[in-house]
Amino acid sequence: MAIDTPAKINDGDITADALRDQTRSWLASVLPEGWMEAVDSGDTDTYSKLRSALSYNDWCKTLGESGYATPTWPAEYGAGLSLNPGQARSVNEVLNHYRVPRPFNIIGIGMGGPTLIACGTEEQKMQLLRPLATNEEIWCQLFSEPGAGSDVAGLATRAVRDGDEWIINGQKVWTTLAHLSRWGMLLARTDPDSPKHRGLSYFIIDMQAPGVDIRPLVQITGDAEFNEVFMDNVRIPDSMRVGPEGDGWRVAxxxxxxxxxxxxxxxxxxxxxxxxxxxxxxxxxxxxxxxxxxxxxxxxxxxxxxxxxxxxxxxxxxxxxxxxxxxxxxxxxxxxxxxxxxxxxxxxxxxxxxxxxxxxxxxxxxxxxxxxxxxxxxxxxxxxxxxxxxxxxxxxxxxxxxxxxxxxxxLGLPKEFDDSREKAWIDVPRSV
Ligand SMILES: Cc1cc2nc3c(=O)[nH]c(=O)nc-3n(C[C@H](O)[C@H](O)[C@H](O)COP(=O)(O)OP(=O)(O)OC[C@H]3O[C@@H](n4cnc5c(N)ncnc54)[C@H](O)[C@@H]3O)c2cc1C
Known part of the structure; x- marks a missing residue:
């Protein structure tokens, strides 16, 4: 299968038209025969047949490995094309036009990957970015808690250091895709004596680790898309901390x-x-x-x-x-x-x-x-x-x-009044 390598497409001077052409010719080399013609001619029956016959997981892998699933990610981690957002828009226009299936992992790809790229270590990027882009490893976001939603910086889940590891105890809620996830972006309190925004650290938690208990919540649609997640003495290696200790709010x-x-x-x-x-x-x-x-x-x-x-x-x-x-x-x-x-x-x-x-x-x-x-x-x-x-x-x-x-x-208007902002978190009254 002939595919454009990231190195080939990553040309700083490439025009939008050239990018669209490259994306189209790559799609022509990997999509089932007749797919692009069916979309161009509005033949929805043929498109639907081809779409149903396509293996979603295999396709996501092909798209991710090529870099087209995450075109702005740096190519050196094996899952991106190093394009700027304007260039990526040209690629996405073509993918959208041809109704190409995309990874459903919006949390991992839209939020986890960019966070790692901005704040993660080289080891974290090498280990985690590629399986994210290929939809092989799903991610979730463990921020909200029963007592901390809009005011997420007030959260109570605790992370306590034990040598090269952290021990996590607490509860998260509304955690979309936790039941399908391999990894979670976890915001936890490492210093309860600091003001709420300053005592937080950010971790990547293994959702299959001992002590993680995931319980689905059913929504108005009847689906159970999100979950409660309980963490009982869950251990996370310090190598999975993103950003400095106490700087979790900036990463969040x-x-x-x-x-x-x-x-x-x-x-x-x-x-x-x-x-x-x-x-x-x-x-x-x-x-x-x-x-x-x-x-x-x-x-x-x-x-x-x-x-x-x-x-x-x-x-x-x-x-x-x-x-x-x-x-x-x-x-x-x-x-x-x-x-x-x-x-x-x-x-x-x-x-x-x-x-x-x-x-x-x-x-x-x-x-x-x-x-x-x-x-x-x-x-x-x-x-x-x-x-x-x-x-x-x-x-x-x-x-x-x-x-x-x-x-x-x-707009630069005055900040909302919040008398808990500068107090030690431990001294702020809470309902939960
Ligand atoms: C479908 C769905 C998926 C979600 N997925 C995730 C997920 O994957 N991970 C995760 O961590 N969270 C997730 N959430 C949680 C979501 O981020 C929170 O529900 C949201 O931030 C609101 O918090 P809350 O529900 O605690 O409401 P509250 O913060 O209790 O707010 C209640 C009401 O008060 C208002 N309010 C609160 N504070 C203020 C203020 N300062 N000024 C003005 N109005 C205010 C709010 O607008 C709201 O109307 C999800 C939620 C939904 C509905």
Whole structure:
């Protein structure tokens, strides 16, 4: 199988058109025969047949090993093309156009990988980046706790040093994909006598280690996409600490900034690959729409989606010149979450009675539930997607919190009052 090597595509002067051509010719060499022609000609039957026959796991491996799954990651770790975000957009345009299946591991690829690239050791990058890109090792994010969600810096899970290891005790909640994960990004308190933001450290935890207990939580959709995770004397080698001891908040901010990008419609899973509907797909599905009110709602969705795309492009250009993700990711995280809820509302209204039913999915532990199943099996149910969208304004930070961040860190307004900020964490009253 002839594939472009990362070294070949990583040419600083390469034009967007040349990148698109290279991506197309690589796809032509690896996709089943007839796939690209079927997409180009709108032959959905042939596309669906070819898509169903494709092994999702094998395909993710091919995509990951080629570097196309994670085009901005440094090629030297065996899973990236070292492209800047603007160049990666050209690659992703072609992958999206040809409706290429993508890894469902949005947490690992969208947040874990970029955090390791920015803050991890060489050993961590060499060990962990490649299996992440190939979707062979799934990751989860262990930040939220029953007593610490929006105020995640107040968390109570403890990490206590024991020689070259850390011993972890505590509980996390809403941990998406924990039941399928090999690794977790864990934020834990290493110094309870420091103020809450300064006593945290960041670890990569083995989700299969003794003492990790994962219990699924069933959502409104009937899926069990997220979990409670209990950690009882779990040992983590110090080599799996990311960033200096006590500097976990800075590392966590890197994860959270990237989470906002991943949830803003700018991630590689945006569009078709996410299993959700875009305004154009919705318009195509219901065309011709004779009712004037519905036409107006669809037109507004189309405009809103364009605005999000343009804002994402602006943020990507800023990252291209200035390096890492900044607080402006909160703009499109906020816009995308509220847009998707409006979109799903219109979708379900236009669908009529058919929008009320869907095929339930397995809730047994280990089931490929929710968006995982949608992405892997190339399907989405309108009613399930509508229900799932209700979480968009909560997950990855609520819309209220996004507005706070925008006010303080983008517009420069005074900081929200928080009298616990400078107190030792141990002295701050807590309910849990
Ligand atoms: C589908 C889904 C998946 C998730 N996946 C993960 C995951 O994988 N890993 C993980 O760590 N977490 C995950 N979460 C948790 C998520 O990050 C939290 O739910 C979120 O940050 C809100 O925290 P909370 O639920 O504790 O609500 P709270 O923080 O208790 O907030 C309750 C309400 O108060 C408001 N509020 C709180 N503080 C302020 C403030 N300072 N100013 C204004 N309003 C405020 C909030 O906006 C909200 O309306 C997930 C959540 C969902 C819904």
């Amino acid at each position: 901010i890197t994860t959270l900034m990237n989470e906002r990008i991943a949830l803003s419609g700018a991630g590689s899973l945006a569009g078709d690959a996410a299993g959700g509907s875009t305004s154009e797909k919705l318009i195509a599905r219901h065309r011709p729409v004779s009712d004037l009110g519905s036409r107006q709602r669809l037109a507004q969705l189309f405009i809103d989606e364009r605005l999000i795309k343009l804002n994402n492009q602006r943020a990507a250009e800023k990252r291209r010149s200035g390096g890492e993700a900044g607080p402006e990711g909160s703009i499109t995280k906020l816009m995308q979450a509220e847009f998707n809820q409006r979109l799903q509302k219109v979708a379900i209204d236009l669908e009529g009675p058919g929008g009320m039913a869907w095929e339930g999915q397995g809730t047994e532990p280990g089931a490929m539930a929710g968006f995982v199943s949608d992405v892997a099996n190339n399907r989405s149910d309108i009613s399930r997607t509508f229900l799932r969208a209700q979480a968009n304004t909560i997950e990855g930070g609520t819309s209220n919190i996004m507005r706070n961040i925008l006010g303080e860190r983008v």
